[in-house]
Amino acid sequence: MIKDPASLAILKTGPGTSIQDLGRVGFGQFGIPISGALDIIATKWVNHLLKNKESEAVLEISQPGLKIHFEAPTQICLAGAKSKVFLNGNQVNTEGLIEIDFGDLVEIGEILIGSKIYLGIKHGFRIHPVMQSKSFYEGILGTGNLKKGDQIGYFTNHEKPISSSVNVKFDRNWMCSETIVAYRGPEWHFLLDTEKELIVTTSFTVSSLQNRMAIQLNELIPNSLEEMATAAVYPGTVQLTSGGKMIVLMKDAQVTGGYPRVLQLPELSIAQIAQKKPGERITFEIEKGFDFSKPH
């Protein structure tokens, strides 16, 4: 199999485009965030269809307007948020695989459902991992976000792939659900019953104050919790500030924090919340018991 190096060029991009994989796990002891794709369901899906390793790095795209020039043939696959996609100016079907020829232009248009688009590429991106991950994080790898003029390496066999029959649809029902499953966080039991009740009955709005570190929710939960001695926090940890703000930590979150941790979201819930647009609503459903014997 021929696997020669080729490059794609970012001709145009909004903020919030970066390379992400399943993250940099095990370096929190040095203060290094886990990072990685906010939606690992979509990440694994595109890699699966491309027959890549499921942990292969993908492009995470948060805004319409991204325009990419491909130097040489390959296959790409899109999942996560549903958007209009143009290949050399013509709108194409975004389900399944998309064949790319020499000099093709791909443009991401309006986002129709969800918030984050994932673009995977055959054999993955040609990036040297830092601490076992290709995930961008400023000061560790890359500049945080991709910008106009950046080039990223991939692999080509110089031949345009024959149109494949893979045309399975990415299921987006889970993305649209407003119910977010959450475990009780370490400081949950310090909440008053009325405060607990308010957390599970409030329909929260996802605010526009959001990035790869955290997403804030609009509605406040007045509370009597005290700040605590700094302790570990993770992607999916929901902090409650003394001012009542609910802060959902995302993949680039700091590794420790001092705000009480009232909830802990599992991966699927992190992906769900990451796929909400500002203004969309969510409700937390507490998962009380779980089977400890099963691997996560």
Added chain:
Amino acid sequence: MVELGPNHTIISPSISELKWDWEISDRLLQIQLATKKKLENQYKSEIHEIRIGFRTLGILWNRLPDTNHLQHFLDENKEPKTSALPTKTWKIPVCYEDEFAQDLPQLAKSKNMSPEDLIKLHSQNHYRIHFFGFLPGFMYLQGLAEKLYSARKSVPDRNIAAGSVAIGGSQTGIYPTNSPGGWHVIGRSPSSFFDAKKIPPVWASPGDLIRFYPITKEEFFRLGKSHDQPNLL
């Protein structure tokens, strides 16, 4: 004093936490480090990583073991055999001169002391590294003189330069990279505190001691050209 063992809480299928209801102290850090080592040896293939907090060990599991087995193991190791904390002391050069110490005059004034006395108080203590957090390479330190405790700024600064030495609450710390922050900046070190190209990317370990020593602006720029990591005392 009766020393209570830690409480273990399973938070999610991949996260659990050990918490000690003790005062933050060298003794607790000794126990945390000993417990961390025990867990890492016993559950090598099940644990991704253990993060130290001031009173906690956060455990990220690759696969949770049988919970009865885990609880039994923790009960048996409530009072682990501890080793003495390191006496290793890193000497960190800090320039406390105006150019790098934008909040020093104001802070000294609010404490009714001269800037010289503040510098003396800050640079005479030994500080214990408990863990890294907040930013890559940021050390959580204990040992700040109580006289220097200062509430964090209500409006954080948008950009604090890498190497800035600052005071916030009951802590002092060094910003390893440029970052927003709400602490009072009293100086700057020319040392490097984080290098992603190295494994490990930091030169110190939890349990080590550090001490700050004042340098002039000339020394700051001279050291800055070749300075990599601080020397041991």
